[in-house]
Amino acid sequence: xxxxxxxxxxxxxxxxxxxxxxxxxxxxxxxxxxxxxxxxxxxxxxxxxxxxxxxxxxxxxxxxxxxxxxxxxxxxxxxxxxxxxxxxxxxxxxxxxxxxxxxxxxxxxxxxxxxxxxxxxxxxxxxxxxxxxxxxxxxxxxxxxxx
Amino acid sequence: xxxxxxxxxxxxxxxxxxxxxxxxxxxxxxxxxxxxxxxxxxxxxxxxxxxxxxxxxxxxxxxxxxxxxxxxxxxxxxxxxxxxxxxxxxxxxxxxxxxxxxxxxxxxxxxxxxxxxxxxxxxxxxxxxxxxxxxxxxxxxxxxxxxxxxxxxxxxxxxxxxxxxxxxxxxxxxxxxxxxxxxxxxxxxxxxxxxxxxxxxxxxxxxxxxxxxxxxxxxxxxxxxxxxxxx
Numbered sequence: 001x002x003x004x005x006x007x008x009x010x011x012x013x014x015x016x017x018x019x020x021x022x023x024x025x026x027x028x029x030x031x032x033x034x035x036x037x038x039x040x041x042x043x044x045x046x047x048x049x050x051x052x053x054x055x056x057x058x059x060x061x062x063x064x065x066x067x068x069x070x071x072x073x074x075x076x077x078x079x080x081x082x083x084x085x086x087x088x089x090x091x092x093x094x095x096x097x098x099x100x101x102x103x104x105x106x107x108x109x110x111x112x113x114x115x116x117x118x119x120x121x122x123x124x125x126x127x128x129x130x131x132x133x134x135x136x137x138x139x140x141x142x143x144x145x146x147x
Numbered sequence: 148x149x150x151x152x153x154x155x156x157x158x159x160x161x162x163x164x165x166x167x168x169x170x171x172x173x174x175x176x177x178x179x180x181x182x183x184x185x186x187x188x189x190x191x192x193x194x195x196x197x198x199x200x201x202x203x204x205x206x207x208x209x210x211x212x213x214x215x216x217x218x219x220x221x222x223x224x225x226x227x228x229x230x231x232x233x234x235x236x237x238x239x240x241x242x243x244x245x246x247x248x249x250x251x252x253x254x255x256x257x258x259x260x261x262x263x264x265x266x267x268x269x270x271x272x273x274x275x276x277x278x279x280x281x282x283x284x285x286x287x288x289x290x291x292x293x294x295x296x297x298x299x300x301x302x303x304x305x306x307x308x309x310x311x312x313x314x315x316x317x318x319x320x321x322x323x324x325x326x327x328x329x330x331x332x333x334x335x336x337x338x339x340x341x342x343x344x345x346x347x348x349x350x351x352x353x354x355x356x357x358x359x360x361x362x363x364x365x366x367x368x369x370x371x372x373x374x375x376x377x378x
Contacts, residue, residue, distance in 0.1 A: 004169075004173055007166065007169055007173070008166065008169075011163070011169075012161065012163050015163040016163070021163065021164045021166075021167075024163070025166050025167065028166070029168065029172050032172075032176070036176070036177070039180065090157070090160045091160055094160055105157060106161050109158075110157055110158050110161040137150065137153065137154075140153060141150065141153055144153070
C-alpha cells in the first residue's frame with residue numbers, strides 16, 4: 001500500500017470528522033504509526049479498512065476531548081458565477097445530510113474507496129453501502145434541482 | 148447538474164486545507180517491514196520471463212520426447228535439463244552481467260537476499276517440474292529423478308564455479324559452453340548401459356557428490372557477497 005497516496009484520503013476523512021485540520025493531521029499520522037507498529041498488511045483492501053476504522057475511532061476520541069472548530073467557509077476551486085452558485089447550493093445540500101450520510105458520500109465519491117472497504121470500515125453490508133450511497137446521491141440531486 | 152457533474156462537484160465541496168506535516172512525516176517513516184513469504188513472492192516477480200520460458204520449454208520438450216519416443220525420452224530429457232540450469236545461472240549472475248552488484252549491495256534488500264530468494268524460487272520451480280517429468284516418465288520416480296537431477300546440478304555447479312572466476316558476459320558464455328558439454332555428456336554413449344539398472348548406483352554416487360559440491364559452491368557465493376558488503 002502506498003502510504004503517500006492514502007495519507008491525503010485519511011487526512012481528508014479526519015478533517016471532516018474533527019473539523020480541525022491540525023487535529024486531523026495528528027490523527028492521520030497516529031493512524032499510520034499504529035498501522036506500521038501493528039505490522040502492515042499488504043492486502044490493500046484489508047489495510048484500508050483497518051486505517052479507516054482506527055482513524056474513525058481516534059476522531060471519536062478527539063471529538064469527546066474537545067470542541068470542534070469550523071472548517072473555512074471559502075471553497076478553493078475557481079469557476080464561473082454559475083459554478084459558484086452550484087457549489088454553494090451543494091454545500092447547503094450537504095449540510096442537510098446526517099453526519100453518517102456525509103461520511104458515506106465522502107468515502108465513496110470523494111476518496112473513491114471500494115464498496116467493500118467502506119462496508120468493512122463502517123460495519124455495514126456491501127448492499128447497504130450501494131443502496132444508501134445511491135439514495136443519498138439522488139437526494140442531493142433532487143435538492144439541487146429544487147434550487 | 149447531472150450525476151457525473153455532481154460526483155465531480157462533491158470533490159470540491161469536501162476540499163480541505165492541504166496537510167502541512169505530510170512531507171516531514173513521510174520522510175521520518177521507517178521502511179515498512181516485509182514478511183519472508185512476501186519478499187520471496189516479490190523477488191519471484193523480478194525473474195525474467197525468458198528464464199521461465201526456458202524452464203517451461205525444457206519441461207514441454209521433455210514431456211513431448213517421453214510421449215513420442217518413450218525409449219529415448221529419458222536421455223533426451225536428461226540432456227535438456229542443463230539448459231534449465233543455464234537459465235538459472237544466467238538469472239543468478241544478472242547483477243554482475245549488468246554491472247549492478249555494487250548498487251544492489253547498497254540497496255534496502257541486499258544482493259545476498261535477492262540472490263537467495265530468486266535462486267530459491269527458481270530452484271523450487273525447477274525441482275517441481277523435474278519431479279513432474281520423473282513421475283510421468285517410466286522407470287521409477289527416484290531413478291528417473293536422479294537421471295534428471297544429476298546433469299542439472301552438474302551444470303549448476305560448474306556454472307557457479309565459472310561465474311566466480313570469470314565475470315560479466317564472458318562468464319555467461321562459458322556457462323553456455325558448460326551446458327552444451329553436460330548435455331552432450333548425458334546424450335553420448337550407449338544409452339542402454341548409461342541409463343541401465345547396473346549404472347544407477349554410479350548415478351546416485353555422482354548425484355550425492357555433485358549435490359554436496361553445489362551446496363558448498365552456493366555457500367562460497369553467499370560468503371563472497373557478505374564480504375563484498377563489508378568491504
